[in-house]
Structures are given as C-alpha cells and as structure tokens.
Amino acid sequence: MTPDLEDLPLRCRCGHVRGVANEVTPYAGFRFVCYCLDCQSFARFLKRSDVLDTAGGTDIFHMPAGRVKLTAGTDAVRCLHFSSRVFRWYTDCCWTPVANTAGPRFPVVGLIHSFMDHEADGRSRDEALGVPLCRIFERSAVAPLPPNAPPPRSLSLVALRVPTLLGWWLRGLGRPNPFFDDHANAPLSMPRVLTSNERASLANDSMDRHPGLPFV
Ligand SMILES: [Zn+2]
Ligand SMILES: [Zn+2]
Numbered sequence: 001m002t003p004d005l006e007d008l009p010l011r012c013r014c015g016h017v018r019g020v021a022n023e024v025t026p027y028a029g030f031r032f033v034c035y036c037l038d039c040q041s042f043a044r045f046l047k048r049s050d051v052l053d054t055a056g057g058t059d060i061f062h063m064p065a066g067r068v069k070l071t072a073g074t075d076a077v078r079c080l081h082f083s084s085r086v087f088r089w090y091t092d093c094c095w096t097p098v099a100n101t102a103g104p105r106f107p108v109v110g111l112i113h114s115f116m117d118h119e120a121d122g123r124s125r126d127e128a129l130g131v132p133l134c135r136i137f138e139r140s141a142v143a144p145l146p147p148n149a150p151p152p153r154s155l156s157l158v159a160l161r162v163p164t165l166l167g168w169w170l171r172g173l174g175r176p177n178p179f180f181d182d183h184a185n186a187p188l189s190m191p192r193v194l195t196s197n198e199r200a201s202l203a204n205d206s207m208d209r210h211p212g213l214p215f216v
Helices: 035-043 125-129 156-171 197-204
Strands: 007-013 019-021 032-035 058-066 068-072 079-085 086-092 097-101 108-112 134-138
Touching: 035 079, 035 086, 035 097, 097 197, 125 197
Parallel strands: 032 134
Antiparallel strands: 007 019, 019 068, 032 058, 058 108, 079 086, 086 097, 097 108
C-alpha cells in the first residue's frame, strides 16, 4: 500500500518510537511557536535544548488527536507533568520531545517538531504544516526573537480556535487519543511530577507558565 501523500511519518531520534499523523496539511491543524518557560524547561529536562529555536521557542502543530497514531515503541513513551493541565510526552530511548496534550477528552495533540520525520515525508516542514501562524509567551524568550519568528497571537486567531476545536470534537476526530487508553482513559505512561527543586533547576523565574487550554 502506498502511504497517503498527506500522512506525516513520526519518529523519535533513534527510530524506536514511530507513528504517523494522518491528513496533515496547513489547513488541517494549527502551527505556532511557544516561548513559555514550561516548554523550555521540558526541552532542558530532556537535555534537548537543540529542539528550541535561538530564543527558546518550541515549534508545535495542533491537530486532531484521532489522526495521530503510535505504531511502534510505545513502551518507551513517557510523560511529564509541570502542571496537571498539560501532559508532556517524550521518549526515554533517546529523549525526543513528542507532544503535549491535555486530558483524554480534549480532542487535540500538540505535536512537537522533533518527532516529525520530514525526511521520510518528502515535504519540508513548511510545506507539510504551513508556516507558524503565531507565537505565544514571547515575554519568556531567552534572546531576541529570530527574524523569521511568527507574528503575535491576534484576537481573531484566538476566536477561530474555539469553533475549530469544537468541530474536531463534534466530528469525532478527537478520539482515539494515542496517549490515553480509549476505554479507561488512563495515560499511556503515568505522568512523572517534578519536585519543586527539579523545577527550580530548570527555570530561573516563573513568569509564563504554559497556558493550558486551548493552547496545550
Ligand atoms: Zn528513540
Ligand atoms: Zn509552552
């Protein structure tokens, strides 16, 4: 079977954890760059600051949870909690940031670019996802923003998010969520909660915590 042109292969750095995101086009999701401290701390915790842009931004693509599938290596998928609102998923085979989600019922997976295999896809990230539509929490950026940083979030963009998410939910695209058991709603891996000391060692201040819904 030839893979669908709009299927985006997913792969951790070492290739143990794999998956696929179906129907990935610039119109099928929402790409943004988050500069919040929790996203930065997540990358630092994994010793993967290389996934951040020069100002500490994380490139994230929000898409319907039901279109994301994990096909191999789920035994290596782990979860981290900075707050109970956001589940941060990564692999412990090679410390690849995978995705952010809210709880099992929220219809969105925020795929992190480091888990996307654009080489196997044959499309560049911009071709597959479109350019990032906005940035958020740039007050927490650790350096001047890169010249190609997306614009700040506009009110109209925020207003558009709610009907989009509601549409995904109504059309049943939010399930199954690959990171939660579809019946028991249990997370694929029990979230590890960092101690306050661990958190303090990852961030210098507490200005911007990741906002939670609708930007998980
Ligand atoms: Zn790996
Ligand atoms: Zn963030």
